[in-house]
Amino acid sequence: MSLPFTSYEEGTPLPPAFYDMTALEAAPRLIGHTLVRRTEDGDIRCRIVETESYGGVEDKGSHAYGGRRTARTEIMFGRGGAAYIYLIYGMYHCLNVVTGAMNDPQAVLIRAVEPLTSADEVLMRKYRNAAAKRPVDLSGGPGKLCRGLRIDKSLNGQSLLEQGGPLWIEAGRPLQNAAIMQSPRINIAYAEEYAAKPWRFFLRNNPYVPLLDKNMDVFKEF
Known part of the structure; x- marks a missing residue:
């Protein structure tokens, strides 16, 4: 059985209703969809292959745990469909997809992506400007993928809903539950x-x- 919410026309932007889900609902359903970064050298398209859910004021792993509302976390309290980007260790950016309703802080961390074509990979290697002998070295981690896609805090708050901007998400092909693992x-x-x-x-x-x-285990519906 295909995962719910993935039956969109391939290559079209994910609709606003997709982002109304909680982070826990959206995180597995983002797997297989396409993250697009527009640059002066051309568009880079990557398949989302790893995510983590950080949702709700009760999640002690979330920046908004306990309702913590600061200049940094304010974007999490908005309606889903925007990018939440922050810096860790003073050097690595992390890309999150804000989901959920207003005033309910929900975000999905994008942990790994796979370039769709060799041309996408070439641009990512150019921007990474570092040796990447294995695929995981190129974009297998939130900091690596942000460098490979030239994503930084200048894109914080960017809408992910519309094609043609600097960053958006398009529908990929539906996946089977058994293709997705969780841990x-x-x-x-x-x-x-x-x-x-x-x-x-x-x-x-x-x-x-x-x-x-x-x-790890095979993904099961929550």
Whole structure:
């Protein structure tokens, strides 16, 4: 059975209704869709192959845990369909997709992408400006993919709904549930009991996905 919410016309922008879902609903359903970055050198299209859900004020892994509303997290409290981008370790940007309703902070971290064509890969390697011998070295991690796609905080708050802007998401091909795996999220021990939640989702056997977890399982509907 194909995942719900993936039966859109391939190559068209995901509709606003897609982003009305919670992060936990949207995270596995973003797998297989296409992230597009427009640059002066041309468009780069990448398949989303790994995500993590950070949703709601109760999630201790979320920047908005407990209703924390700051200049940085304000974008999470808006309606879904925008990019939330922040800097970690003072050097790596992370791209998140805001989902959910107004005043309900929900975001999906994009952890890994796969370039759709060799031309897309060439541009990503140019922008990465670093040796990437394996696919996972190119865009298998949130910081790597942001460098490869030239994504930084200048795109924070950017709408993802419309083709032709600097960043948007198009529908990919529907996937089967068995193609998507889930496991605990990466490097969030601070989230206490929420650290073990299986809220990381990734495409099975994809070479761009890093850090496979022994506790992984086939995705099941929540």
